[in-house]
Amino acid sequence: MEQSRFETGLELLKKIDGEAGQKVIESLKDICPDLAKYTIEYPFGDIYARGGLDLKSREIATIAALTALGHCAPQLKVHLNAALNIGYTEEEIKEVILQMSVYAGFPAALNGMFSFQEVLAERKE
Amino acid sequence: MEQSRFETGLELLKKIDGEAGQKVIESLKDICPDLAKYTIEYPFGDIYARGGLDLKSREIATIAALTALGHCAPQLKVHLNAALNIGYTEEEIKEVILQMSVYAGFPAALNGMFSFQEVLAERKE
Amino acid sequence: MEQSRFETGLELLKKIDGEAGQKVIESLKDICPDLAKYTIEYPFGDIYARGGLDLKSREIATIAALTALGHCAPQLKVHLNAALNIGYTEEEIKEVILQMSVYAGFPAALNGMFSFQEVLAERKE
Amino acid sequence: MEQSRFETGLELLKKIDGEAGQKVIESLKDICPDLAKYTIEYPFGDIYARGGLDLKSREIATIAALTALGHCAPQLKVHLNAALNIGYTEEEIKEVILQMSVYAGFPAALNGMFSFQEVLAERKE
């Protein structure tokens, strides 16, 4: 059932980051609500909801990929928040970003680290 | 000490994948031994050797990034082997690759999965 | 319904390229059948099956993107075949690839064109 | 003749987007007028001016590629405007961007959609 994948995804997103799911829905509601629907259904309802890999490991994979790709700062920040929410320490997250200097170069790692600095500053406010 | 970073890195590489370190050195010895030296010193001697994140998490981050970047099949295969060597199950590794369909698109995930299929086939031989 | 998205996607893939859907399923059946399932469900069952844009336009978009990204030759070849199957002329397809020299550089366009040459040669056999 | 390629390109750009050509020339006139000249000559004077593929299809290809590449927001916005100017509906354009979630991942599609939202807002002013 379409709706059930959506519900599963939204519930999971809520667990990871209380606001992130609603924010995605809100930000796309005037331009393309279907993209919000798919963004919750496939990534979260289908993929994150699978067994076989714990949520912490999934967040590491996502942070690594988004740091390495380099053109996804807004999405990286969502997942940096999510990682903190599910119990990662700041140190662990920094290690993941730092390691990307090896695979995607120093600029990608530096830009990822500055995104994390913004996330930490926003959470303090 | 230069040498100590190299030794640390080589030792760590040996623990992860008995042959990988020697293979890198061997493959570059005629063309650019310094690149082998740096590849062992900085990624492994400096980064992987750091505390703050366990080796399993580091391998997840690397597999995610190399699958997402899409143009690093040989290095991805080295780390898919490494992940199996340090105790990942095949299922966990497949989950990481599968998840990259979300962040880097289905072609990147498909090509990563085919690389893993090659690795598993080579290990059976 | 999960199955219905899969069925819709598979049917659509069959219409585009009689063999492509089965080939994807076949190629992944030993390593990760779920990736085949998702590859048919989301891209074809959800996205290509939407109204709002005709199939020919969708294939142009895909060929453009895969040529520009540059690391997806196997998937590009599937869609070059699909484009021929749904009625594109060779000339139209070449124009799309050629145009990518502007947005992704000449190497990406050249490599895309050589993939198309392979597709045309394989179809002649 | 150099000048004739430039004139052809500029005329075509004017037809697509009354201001875009002059804006490119203006924005580069102090830093590198030759880049403006080439940007009009090769992409528009040579490529877009070719027969063999209609202008609407060319804009789809460009929007797909720029959304997928992910680091070209300013140029994507020019072509989103151009697509609206030559008669695309908002719905058709959204479909192209949405489809990029399949080939370049959800972050690229989300960022492309937000660029389109900006374009639509700017056109209302």
Place this chain on the structure above:
Amino acid sequence: MEQSRFETGLELLKKIDGEAGQKVIESLKDICPDLAKYTIEYPFGDIYARGGLDLKSREIATIAALTALGHCAPQLKVHLNAALNIGYTEEEIKEVILQMSVYAGFPAALNGMFSFQEVLAERKE
């Protein structure tokens, strides 16, 4: 010796761009001082400090790569400044950026050129 690679790198950075090294250290001191250390040690202490290629050629290589990759504007601007500091003319730098239209497409070249325009404006202040 760790420290000696750091010192070599910092000294070299100071020669290239009086402030760049201190700025990197400053910008990372609260979030990840180790990334500053590595950014000075490996790129500058190890690589730029090598013989075999003059500094001017190294800066060309870096500007070309960062323009082509497209997602590294802050780092590109550091090296555009560095190139001016070590004696490149504005014209030479523009040629390198312009040339990237061939290998990475016109959007990457345009965005690189606009970064250079910002650098030149900042230096005038």
Place this chain on the structure above:
Amino acid sequence: MEQSRFETGLELLKKIDGEAGQKVIESLKDICPDLAKYTIEYPFGDIYARGGLDLKSREIATIAALTALGHCAPQLKVHLNAALNIGYTEEEIKEVILQMSVYAGFPAALNGMFSFQEVLAERKE
């Protein structure tokens, strides 16, 4: 004059690499001769033929960019040959590739170095 840009480009390509121009024309003559024409006209007839930057510096920029982008091995090999032809030493070329580990990560640098090893082997035959 169209033809004159082509002739200028072809002549320049001949000077850089006696065979490269003819090889491009040959390789595309059945699939898309216009792409060969454009590949000679714009990159070589327009860009490389400009003053303002010497040919050696242009080759460094190209090798750096193609190594960093990572999905252009065939074109990288053409320019590695070209660089040797116009008088670069093997050592200088290796330095450029090595340096890309900093900006695009170690996998890109390793793959670039292996391409150079192939070029050197092919030239010995």
